[in-house]
Amino acid sequence: MYQETITIDVDRLRDDMRDECLGAYFGGGFGAALIESFDVDRATPEKLVEMAQNQGIDLRKYQV
Numbered sequence: 001m002y003q004e005t006i007t008i009d010v011d012r013l014r015d016d017m018r019d020e021c022l023g024a025y026f027g028g029g030f031g032a033a034l035i036e037s038f039d040v041d042r043a044t045p046e047k048l049v050e051m052a053q054n055q056g057i058d059l060r061k062y063q064v
Contacts, residue, residue, distance in 0.1 A: 006059065006060065006063045007063065007064050008049070008059055008062040008063055008064065009062045009063075009064050010045045010048060010049075010062075012062055013048060013049075013052060013057075013059070013062045014040060014041070014043075014048055016062075017040045017048070017051070017052060017055075017057070018037050018040045018041065021033040021034070021036045021037035021040060022034070022037050025037070039051070
C-alpha cells in the first residue's frame, strides 16, 4: 500500500479546524463542537492530522 507523504502547515490547519468547530457551536448551537475545539487546540500535530482525515479534510490544501 502506497502512503503519500506531504508537509503541511499545522498551524493553519489547527486554526481552520478550530474556526469550524466554533462556527458550529456559535452558529448552530452544536455544544460538542466547543469541546472539540479544545481537543483541536491540545492535539499533537500527528493527532491533528488524524482528526482532519477523519473529518474528510483535504490535507493537500495545507501543503507547504
